[in-house]
Amino acid sequence: MYIDAHNHLDFYGKELNKAINIINKNKIQTLACSMNEKSYLLAKDLSKNNPFIIPCFGIHPWNAHEYSNCLERFDKYLENTPIVGEIGLDFHWVLEEDKYPHQIKVLEYFFEKANKYNKITNLHTKGAEYEILKLIKQYNLKTPIIHWYSGPLDIFKKLLDYGCYFTIGVDIGYSKITEKIVKILPLEKILTETDGPTALEWINGQCSYPDYIINIVEEISILKGIPKEEIKEQIYNNFNLLFK
Ligand SMILES: [Zn+2]
Numbered sequence: 001m002y003i004d005a006h007n008h009l010d011f012y013g014k015e016l017n018k019a020i021n022i023i024n025k026n027k028i029q030t031l032a033c034s035m036n037e038k039s040y041l042l043a044k045d046l047s048k049n050n051p052f053i054i055p056c057f058g059i060h061p062w063n064a065h066e067y068s069n070c071l072e073r074f075d076k077y078l079e080n081t082p083i084v085g086e087i088g089l090d091f092h093w094v095l096e097e098d099k100y101p102h103q104i105k106v107l108e109y110f111f112e113k114a115n116k117y118n119k120i121t122n123l124h125t126k127g128a129e130y131e132i133l134k135l136i137k138q139y140n141l142k143t144p145i146i147h148w149y150s151g152p153l154d155i156f157k158k159l160l161d162y163g164c165y166f167t168i169g170v171d172i173g174y175s176k177i178t179e180k181i182v183k184i185l186p187l188e189k190i191l192t193e194t195d196g197p198t199a200l201e202w203i204n205g206q207c208s209y210p211d212y213i214i215n216i217v218e219e220i221s222i223l224k225g226i227p228k229e230e231i232k233e234q235i236y237n238n239f240n241l242l243f244k
Contacts, residue, residue: 002028002213002232003239005167006086006122006147008196009046009053010039015197015209023052023210029239030210033086033122035060036067040077057081058110061090061124065102071109078113082243085122086147092127104131111139120242122147129155136162143242147193150177153184160189165242167193170200170208172219182223187234188241192216 004023009032012019023030032043033056043055057077059067067074078084087110089103114121121144125132129151136144136159145165149156160166166185169192171178182190192213194200200208217235221228 001236002026002217003192003235004028004030004194004210004213005145005165005191005239006031006033006169006193006195007210008033008035008039008086010035010042011196011198019197019210020046020050020053024050026211026214028052028210028213029236030054031056031083031085031122034058035086036063037074037077040081054082056083056085056122058085058087058122059106060086061088061103061107062094064106065099068102068105071106074109075113078110078119079117081119083122083145084110084114084119085145086124087121088124088126088147089128089131090124090126091131103128104135107135108139111135111141114141115139118142120145125149125151127151129159133158133162136164145191145242148195148199149181150175153177153180156181157184160185165189165191165238167191168216168220169193169195170212170216171203172216172223174203179223182220187224187226187231188238190220190231190235191238192220192235 007030031054034040040057047053047055123144147167148169194212197207217232218228221231
């Protein structure tokens with residue numbers, strides 16, 4: 001089975017059924033991350049009759065400022081969600097610095113609840129890698145999954161030392177940082193992700209579907225010099241171990 005440990009099913013819009021058929025046909029275990037309450041409820045609904053879809057509740061850092069004063073309403077979701085995400089900080093794409101305290105407040109709320117309910121988190125770290133590392137340590141957070149890491153290599157190594165898993169995504173083959181990370185990353189810490197249909201579009205203008213995960217596994221296989229079937233199985237085992 002393939003693993004897509006960071007997707008956004010709500011981003012497929014009219015193509016959602018096509019995306020789900022691809023998930024089913026290729027047996028892709030998918031973490032359906034949310035941007036907000038609405039996308040979580042959709043993911044939860046889609047997961048009802050589909051064992052390949054695991055809904056994740058989170059508020060994306062881009063949306064954090066909208067919710068920083070009404071966080072208690074999310075307690076009920078956090079108690080039930082299998083994984084917490086997408087959550088994190090973004091000091092790169094979010095340029096308004098007055099939003100950063102809101103992002104931090106929301107993230108601390110999620111970390112506190114993740115600890116309370118013993119949940120794994122799916123983290124966005126763009127431009128705030130150091131702050132994320134500091135908070136992970138401060139909260140003694142359980143094995144986080146770091147999504148699409150593109151920050152400094154020294155912080156990457158510290159996150160790895162902490163025990164984090166890393167999802168390798170659609171920029172493999174395009175990004176020098178990702179290439180370096182894949183080469184350093186121990187096999188037992190690698191996961192794969194597509195990050196929805198728009199991530200590849202951002203890189204090369206093409207919209208992608210969940211089966212792009214097959215290309216990512218092939219690229220990892222080339223960079224690691226290990227047969228793709230072995231890489232696929234290792235990622236599957238990593239994912240299962242994470243959930244034990
Ligand atoms: Zn995402």
